Amino acid sequence: MASSTMKTPLVSDMRNMHLQVDATNESWAKYSRGELTPQDFFFPSQLLGKDRVYVPHDKYEEDNEFPILDLSGCLLDHPSMGFVGQVGHGNDDELIAKKMVEAAEKWGFFGVMNHSVSLELITRLQAHARRFFNLPMEQKLKGGRTEKTRTGYVAGSPNFFPQKWWSEAMYLDWNPTQLQQFFERVWSQECDYHDIRADVLEYTAAMGKLAQRILSILAAGLGVNRNQFNRYFREESTSVLRINHYPPCPHPDKIEGLDEHRDPTLITILHQDDVGGLQILKDGKWVGIQPNPKTFIVNIGDILMMMSNERFQSVMHRAVTNSSKPRMSLVFACIPVDDDVITIPEKLVDSNHPAKFIPFTWKDFRKNIYCEDRVDIYCSLEEVVISN
Numbered sequence: 001m002a003s004s005t006m007k008t009p010l011v012s013d014m015r016n017m018h019l020q021v022d023a024t025n026e027s028w029a030k031y032s033r034g035e036l037t038p039q040d041f042f043f044p045s046q047l048l049g050k051d052r053v054y055v056p057h058d059k060y061e062e063d064n065e066f067p068i069l070d071l072s073g074c075l076l077d078h079p080s081m082g083f084v085g086q087v088g089h090g091n092d093d094e095l096i097a098k099k100m101v102e103a104a105e106k107w108g109f110f111g112v113m114n115h116s117v118s119l120e121l122i123t124r125l126q127a128h129a130r131r132f133f134n135l136p137m138e139q140k141l142k143g144g145r146t147e148k149t150r151t152g153y154v155a156g157s158p159n160f161f162p163q164k165w166w167s168e169a170m171y172l173d174w175n176p177t178q179l180q181q182f183f184e185r186v187w188s189q190e191c192d193y194h195d196i197r198a199d200v201l202e203y204t205a206a207m208g209k210l211a212q213r214i215l216s217i218l219a220a221g222l223g224v225n226r227n228q229f230n231r232y233f234r235e236e237s238t239s240v241l242r243i244n245h246y247p248p249c250p251h252p253d254k255i256e257g258l259d260e261h262r263d264p265t266l267i268t269i270l271h272q273d274d275v276g277g278l279q280i281l282k283d284g285k286w287v288g289i290q291p292n293p294k295t296f297i298v299n300i301g302d303i304l305m306m307m308s309n310e311r312f313q314s315v316m317h318r319a320v321t322n323s324s325k326p327r328m329s330l331v332f333a334c335i336p337v338d339d340d341v342i343t344i345p346e347k348l349v350d351s352n353h354p355a356k357f358i359p360f361t362w363k364d365f366r367k368n369i370y371c372e373d374r375v376d377i378y379c380s381l382e383e384v385v386i387s388n
């Protein structure tokens with residue numbers, strides 16, 4: 001059935017849908033078996049709105065205003081300072097914290113450079129991922145994500161989803177056992193996946209540290225306790241690394257790699273390769289973010305937006321396709337621990353700034369995102385919003 005004739009599920013329908021994880025039935029798997037044509041991936045016309053304007057993958061923010069912060073002068077919670085939460089003494093600390101808060105308020109997105117994560121590690125991880133995505137579909141599907149595993153291969157958008165994404169992804173846990181099981185399913189005993197596993201664990205550990213640091217800087221910039229946000233992000237959280245792969249696409253103006261969405265995270269830390277394709281909705285216009293291998297792109301997710309009492313923005317973004325080059329992004333979703341109660345710090349609430357949300361847990365919140373997956377355009381905040 002052509003996607004344009006499909007009925008768009010309502011948010012309430014989506015909430016009642018149980019997650020049927022079946023990678024063999026996802027859009028990219030079906031396309032690779034010849035069961036779907038590129039036309040089936042065209043954006044459904046009933047979802048077309050004015051903000052759907054196509055912007056090519058290599059057209060970037062023109063006036064260079066996109067905030068990029070240099071972390072090298074910032075000693076606040078630098079790994080060499082020992083432990084997170086330590087008071088920083090760098091001269092630039094205050095300035096960086098101020099700029100980061102401004103970026104979070106105005107853009108919801110910012111870049112960080114001189115972040116201490118090695119470029120070699122990033123390059124190795126990209127090479128491993130490329131090797132995985134180049135495997136035959138049947139072999140990738142052996143590692144398909146299931147109801148029980150967070151780690152696994154996702155072959156595009158779920159079957160019932162109105163828009164089909166021109167992409168595939170790997171979800172990688174920072175739990176060594178889950179990783180081991182995933183690699184064993186894909187490669188049996190036949191290959192040296194131990195290197196991959198070691199690099200994934202090194203990368204997720206580096207992302208964990210960077211996330212702690214950024215959350216701490218943002219807290220300092222808001223004038224709240226430095227551990228206010230990063231205490232929600234701990235090893236037992238369900239944080240996950242998602243590696244997206246967008247193959248070249250015959251109709252980039254009609255087919256999206258990843259549909260517009262906001263991330264239901266505390267923050268997301270993204271690395272894109274040199275191809276380009278990440279776009280964010282800024283003042284009603286889609287703006288392309290120029291790739292730079294030495295820069296991570298950080299975005300404020302829904303949870304931190306709520307904890308900042310809406311001072312920070314959680315901004316719509318999408319990944320567009322292109323017709324000539326495959327593209328990859330490494331996306332670390334930094335998520336709270338299930339049962340922690342998420343609240344707004346007292347300092348951010350007064351008579352001029354009444355609380356906009358009631359306390360909630362990540363577990364409760366997740367129920368409103370129809371599944372644990374990242375199909376967060378259907379994410380509903382309404383149950384925790386205080387309407388004035």
Ligand SMILES: O=C(O)CCC(=O)C(=O)O
Nearest residue numbers: 244277278318319329331
């Ligand atoms: O690939 C990209 O640049 C965007 C990925 C993204 O937004 C996500 O995985 O949530």
Ligand SMILES: [Fe+2]
Nearest residue numbers: 261262263317
């Ligand atoms: Fe995202």
